[in-house]
Amino acid sequence: MSVLHIADVTKTFSGGTNAVDSFSLDVADGELVCLLGPSGSGKSTLLRMVGGFEQPNSGRITIDGEEVTHLPPERRPTGMVFQSHALWTHMNVFKNLAFGLKLRRMPAAQIREKVEAVLELVGLAGYGDRMTTQLSGGQQQRVALARSLVLEPKILLLDEPFASLDQHLRERLREEVRDIQQRLKITTLFVTHGQDEALSMADRIVVMANGKTEQIDRPDVVYRDPKTPFVAGFIGTMNLIEGEVSNGIFVRSALTVPLPIADGPATLAIRPEALDLSASDIPKASVHRVTDYGSHGLVDLDLADGTRVKSMVAHPDMLRAGQGVDLLPRAFAAYRNNQQIYRS
Amino acid sequence: MSEVAKAAARPLMENAQSRRPLGLLLVAIPVFLMIWLVVWPAINAISRTIWRPDVDGNVGFDLSSYAFFFSDRYSLDNLAITLWTTLVCAILLLVICLPIALYLRFSRSRLSGYVQALAILPMFVPSIILAFAFIRVLGPNGMVDILFNAVGLPKIRTPYLTPWGPVIGLVWDNIPLTVLILLSGLGSVANQSIEAARDVGANALRVFRHIILPRISNSILVALSFSVLGIFSSFTLPYLLGPASPEMLGPFMQRTLREVQDPIGAMTQAVIAFGFCIVFGLFYVRSVARNQGK
Numbered sequence A: 001m002s003v004l005h006i007a008d009v010t011k012t013f014s015g016g017t018n019a020v021d022s023f024s025l026d027v028a029d030g031e032l033v034c035l036l037g038p039s040g041s042g043k044s045t046l047l048r049m050v051g052g053f054e055q056p057n058s059g060r061i062t063i064d065g066e067e068v069t070h071l072p073p074e075r076r077p078t079g080m081v082f083q084s085h086a087l088w089t090h091m092n093v094f095k096n097l098a099f100g101l102k103l104r105r106m107p108a109a110q111i112r113e114k115v116e117a118v119l120e121l122v123g124l125a126g127y128g129d130r131m132t133t134q135l136s137g138g139q140q141q142r143v144a145l146a147r148s149l150v151l152e153p154k155i156l157l158l159d160e161p162f163a164s165l166d167q168h169l170r171e172r173l174r175e176e177v178r179d180i181q182q183r184l185k186i187t188t189l190f191v192t193h194g195q196d197e198a199l200s201m202a203d204r205i206v207v208m209a210n211g212k213t214e215q216i217d218r219p220d221v222v223y224r225d226p227k228t229p230f231v232a233g234f235i236g237t238m239n240l241i242e243g244e245v246s247n248g249i250f251v252r253s254a255l256t257v258p259l260p261i262a263d264g265p266a267t268l269a270i271r272p273e274a275l276d277l278s279a280s281d282i283p284k285a286s287v288h289r290v291t292d293y294g295s296h297g298l299v300d301l302d303l304a305d306g307t308r309v310k311s312m313v314a315h316p317d318m319l320r321a322g323q324g325v326d327l328l329p330r331a332f333a334a335y336r337n338n339q340q341i342y343r344s
Numbered sequence B: 001m002s003e004v005a006k007a008a009a010r011p012l013m014e015n016a017q018s019r020r021p022l023g024l025l026l027v028a029i030p031v032f033l034m035i036w037l038v039v040w041p042a043i044n045a046i047s048r049t050i051w052r053p054d055v056d057g058n059v060g061f062d063l064s065s066y067a068f069f070f071s072d073r074y075s076l077d078n079l080a081i082t083l084w085t086t087l088v089c090a091i092l093l094l095v096i097c098l099p100i101a102l103y104l105r106f107s108r109s110r111l112s113g114y115v116q117a118l119a120i121l122p123m124f125v126p127s128i129i130l131a132f133a134f135i136r137v138l139g140p141n142g143m144v145d146i147l148f149n150a151v152g153l154p155k156i157r158t159p160y161l162t163p164w165g166p167v168i169g170l171v172w173d174n175i176p177l178t179v180l181i182l183l184s185g186l187g188s189v190a191n192q193s194i195e196a197a198r199d200v201g202a203n204a205l206r207v208f209r210h211i212i213l214p215r216i217s218n219s220i221l222v223a224l225s226f227s228v229l230g231i232f233s234s235f236t237l238p239y240l241l242g243p244a245s246p247e248m249l250g251p252f253m254q255r256t257l258r259e260v261q262d263p264i265g266a267m268t269q270a271v272i273a274f275g276f277c278i279v280f281g282l283f284y285v286r287s288v289a290r291n292q293g294k
């Protein structure tokens, strides 16, 4: 059953930018959906409209069947975790968590019990008396998460909560948040512009560009079967090669690939791991650089007209810069007019 | 500490020592100026009001000028009107400037630029001009009277030459500084911390009470003590706009010195004013220290 329902929401800022453009999304109970997109694609704006911090120009947002489109944040059953600077530095950790409960006139004993339980959940048991300024960046974001969780919101909203943390901490907190989210079965919208974050956490990913949805799918589907060239280029590494199709053959420079579609321009998308190389008397590309990562190697190749493509190989030590090779795509997709028209 | 660590620490310490004379010099100049221009005259004034020659010319300890001040009805009335004016101004300043500062900090509208310009304007208007503007607008037969008359309304009871005259002038004069100090305090309140409070269910009033106010209480103290100290010892506006009796300590001192020709009396009044300002100052220092200890 869908808990959060976003229907045809548009937000135009006074400057005239369409930050979010006719956006629709349904989020099921207990689902974690990642909003993924480049900077400025409207992810934060969308999240802030769900939280009540921005008003959409048109469209409807309903939570549990109840319309909240124009309710202020304090009257919505949502809890938001901000990127940073959102803790109240004049209160200690306990008071930060208890503030919302006090506003709900909960008895003091019950508040203490709840706050302690949630602190335990985020791994900060016993930190209640600390001032927030005496915590590390990771601990501060855990307090921010706990502050939202303690109110048991119907929907948890996270706007790049780990962006200011280092790589290791980010990965650890990502797993913790995912664990907590699954344990509490709390419906979650998570904004990120890191694709590995989205791929590792999400039940579904919404790829956004220019305020519009590019694709909504499970992470593995988004990776394996990107529906638009934008998604293909944005998620993972992808060779996007522009060329012409004639008589069922795609041509770019010396590269030719059988492609059973109508004649005309097309963009061919091949993952590096799906592009095999072989020695050949009539080479189609020359090796530019070989990078050996130990477990595998990455080869940069140049077509005759200078187009750069990448290939992932198991034995990079057999290749030399300047060497001519043949290109053998194993799996690929083709796009025309921003739509996928073929997938092998 | 190992030998290596000692060796590494040495140049740093030498460095600090070689810089010391310059640092001391930099501190010495303001300290010297303060002693010369503030502390010495203060001590001088205090000692000249308590070590005085009696009728026979013997210099001795004598508190009679203070005894006179605190037993003289007129002096006490002047002190009372000064304290009253200061208190009323402080309250009005807070009531007027806090909403302006909050508006300037949180408004997204383009109007806020004009409001800011208007709020800061009094800073560039000398008090004399302010006083004459006041008289032309609110004084007898001033602009307000003329406008009221034109639409058939009765004459206003003008605040000119009443205790409210200086209050209005002093409040107007102190708005810019108060707004600017409050605004800088509000600048330290992050938008996200306010949004987080609304997110957990606080309405605008509660956000102000529980999130904004605790963060800017120091700024409020600073703003109020600046204006209170200035207003308590103000001269021009009470002199030009206030009643002749009772009068605020500023004009009172001036009159005691020039017209009554009683330098000891004027000095006594100055010392008493100084004492009150020190009390305000101590109160301010204590509150700031307590807030920081929290």
Ligand SMILES: Nc1ncnc2c1ncn2[C@@H]1O[C@H](COP(=O)(O)OP(=O)(O)OP(=O)(O)O)[C@@H](O)[C@H]1O
Pocket: A013, A014, A015, A017, A018, A019, A037, A038, A039, A040, A041, A042, A043, A044, A045, A046, A193
């Ligand atoms: N308050 C605002 N006033 C005017 N324009 C805004 C405002 N907030 C956002 N925008 C514009 O809306 C667009 C989307 O912004 P948004 O913050 O939603 O992007 P984002 O996807 O969250 O980007 P990032 O990954 O950098 O956080 C941007 O072009 C931005 O300039």
Ligand SMILES: [Mg+2]
Pocket: A043, A044, A045, A159
């Ligand atoms: Mg953002």
